Structure formats: structure tokens, C-alpha cells
Ligand code: SF4
């Protein structure tokens with residue numbers, strides 16, 4: 145017969161055992177610790193967008209689609225440009241036709257099934273363009289939710305997707321608070337901006353940075369204090385998107401407005 | 406212990422062994438936890454090299470100047486000097502080896518990206534000389550009259566002026 149004392153004891157042990165995290169059962173390997181210390185890694189890629197310079201020409205989107213082999217006519221892009229128009233009555237109109245692949249060529253705002261909305265210029269209080277791309281978050285939720293380890297973060301901070309390993313479950317597409325991810329129409333796996341990893345790792349700039357005539361975009365190494373991008377981020381008033389989500393985005397914006405989501 | 410207890414145990418062990426064996430076969434050898442740790446670092450290491458190996462299409466202006474010096478200098482004096490050659494001439498790839506000639510985009514759509522007038526004064530867009538694409542010679546290509554390499558307002562093609 146089990147008495148009350150024994151029962152309580154065993155129950156506590158059982159509950160304690162159940163609460164052990166799986167990670168606690170991992171055998172400690174000093175090599176891991178050393179690797180963590182040795183990563184005197186000198187690179188952490190970051191991005192700077194100056195919204196005050198963007199004119200909405202969309203050259204960046206065009207170059208990105210070609211450089212990264214995203215089908216040109218499919219309505220998906222790795223980077224896109226949004227237009228924000230705030231009117232006198234306090235309303236905000238937002239559009240991004242085809243992700244701005246062909247730029248903004250009309251003052252009319254695309255309101256989807258409500259048609260094109262025309263706003264008389266005297267009604268506009270402010271209007272501006274905001275380029276968007278993957279934030280290469282320091283705490284990427286898209287990586288956490290991947291059940292198979294197909295999406296991951298490299299040592300230099302870029303989040304990549306292993307196309308042969310992705311099972312196409314779409315969790316990461318739901319998990320990204322910035323709606324950056326989509327399904328690649330040809331490869332049928334998750335796809336997103338990777339800061340042109342093939343270019344930056346060879347000392348080049350991303351295709352969108354090279355294509356932007358107005359200098360609205362720049363990419364740099366946040367661990368290098370002399371990098372011009374790092375300098376601006378450290379010394380100017382920059383902001384990030386959806387800071388409250390705790391994702392720690394590494395795409396910084398100059399001249400962001402409260403209307404931008 | 407009696408046989409009827411041990412037999413299912415063997416079956417269970419064999420099953421576990423089989424699953425481990427299949428896992429060994431299917432999971433790539435270089436799949437593991439790397440620099441970013443348990444939470445963000447699980448991946449197949451060789452995938453990093455695969456992404457680094459993607460072919461570069463846009464090679465920037467650097468190579469253009471060597472062969473097309475005259476063009477390069479003409480543009481660098483004009484307002485269009487900020488635009489990369491490849492924005493209109495297309496990605497360079499291995500040109501002149503491959504492709505020998507590039508596909509130049511002479512379309513109206515390319516010009517109106519910036520020159521469709523949108524009167525926004527918050528950014529720079531409102532300051533760019535612009536037209537209303539629906540009213541300004543809607544049937545014509547811009548390059549029929551305007552010189553894209555040197556687009557000063559009155560610097561138009563001779564036949565267009567006369
Ligand atoms: S922006 Fe989205 S896709 Fe990019 S790292 Fe953050 S959560 Fe992932």
C-alpha cells in the first residue's frame with residue numbers, strides 16, 4: 145500500500161522529471177562552448193533604408209527579381225516598395241502595385257477591389273515611399289517555427305532557406321511578422337530576401353543597393369565601427385519596424401513615419 | 406523473465422533501431438547545430454556554400470567604363486549619371502563574352518518610373534521633372550525625342566526639334 149507521504153514524494157519527483165527540458169539531457173560537449181567563444185566573428189550584415197530619398201521608381205525591385213531569379217511576372221517579390229499617402233482628414237492610403245516592380249507612375253492609389261483612388265494634391269498632407277525587405281532579425285521567429293531545420297541563421301546574421309530541405313509547410317510564412325516570405329512559384333519552397341548572400345559574401349553590394357539611383361538603400365557590416373552604414377545607425381535617429389515583436393530587426397530606417405506598419 | 410514479455414520488447418527495440426537507421430540514411434552528414442546555437446543554428450552546412458554560389462547577374466558599372474569610355478563620360482556629366490548602366494541596358498552577366506549584346510530597354514515604361522509627375526513634396530519625387538503619361542504624347546516612346554544619355558530639357562534629337 146502506498147501512503148500519503150510516499151505518494152507526495154513520488155508525485156513531486158515525477159512532476160520534476162516531466163519538467164526537465166529536453167536540452168538538459170543533451171550531453172555537454174566542450175567543443176560547442178569553445179566554438180561559441182572562438183566565433184570572433186567579424187561580420188554581422190545590416191541594412192539601412194533612407195525613406196526620405198526614395199522616389200518610388202522601383203528599379204530596386206526589378207533588379208532584385210532578375211538577380212535572384214524570382215519569376216518576373218509572378219506577383220511575388222523579395223523586396224518591394226510601399227506608398228503611403230496621408231490626407232487632410234487623417235486617413236492613410238497605402239499601395240504597392242506589383243510590389244512596385246514597374247515603379248509608381250500615377251498619383252492614383254490602387255485600392256484593390258475598390259478601384260483606383262484619386263486624391264487631389266491639395267488634400268495630401270504627406271506622401272512618401274517605404275522600401276521593404278527581410279529584416280534578418282536577430283531573433284527570427286521564422287527560424288524558430290521551422291519544424292525541419294530548413295531555415296536557419298548564418299554566423300553573419302543572414303537567414304537562409306535550404307531549398308532541398310524545405311517541406312513547404314508554410315509555417316515560416318505565417319510566422320514572419322513582416323510578411324516577407326512567400327512560396328517560390330518554381331521551386332515550391334519558402335522564399336525571401338537574403339541580402340543577396342552571393343554578392344555580399346564576395347564584397348559586392350546587394351542588387352537593390354546597386355540599382356537604386358537615389359542612394360535610398362545601403363548594406364553594411366554592423367560589427368565594423370568604421371563602416372559608413374554602421375556609423376549612421378549608431379549616430380543618427382534610426383528606427384525599425386514592429387519593434388514591439390521582439391524580433392530585433394537589422395534593417396534600420398531613416399525618416400520613418402508613424403503611419404508605416 | 407517469461408517469453409511473452411521479452412518478445413514485444415525485442416520488437417520495440419528492433420523498431421527503434423530501424424528508425425535510427427533510416428534517420429541516418431536520410432539526414433545529411435553535415436546537418437547539425439552551428440554558430441547560432443540550438444534555437445537558430447540547425448541546418449545543413451553545405452547549403453551556405455550553395456547560396457554563395459548563386460550566379461551574379463548585375464556586375465555594376467565598373468566594367469562598362471573600360472570599353473565604353475565615351476558613353477560613360479557623356480553620361481557622367483548629365484543628370485542621369487546617378488543611374489546604373491544596367492538599369493536600362495539590362496544585367497551584364499559575362500558581356501561581351503556572354504551575351505555578346507545586351508537587351509536595352511527603350512520602353513516608355515522605363516522612363517515614367519521617375520518621370521511620371523507625382524506631386525509629393527515629402528520626398529524627392531515631386532522635384533523630378535515629370536509629365537502626365539496619359540497626356541504627353543501617349544503613343545510615342547520617350548527615346549524618339551529625348552536623348553537618354555544627356556537629357557537636358559532642350560537637348561532633344563534634331564529631327565524632333567525641327
Ligand atoms: S523579417 Fe521575417 S523572414 Fe526575415 S528574419 Fe525576420 S521573421 Fe524571418
Ligand code: SF4
Pocket residue numbers: 197198199200201202203204205225273275355356357358359360361
Ligand atoms: S531604387 Fe531606390 S529610389 Fe527607386 S524605389 Fe527603390 S529604394 Fe526607392
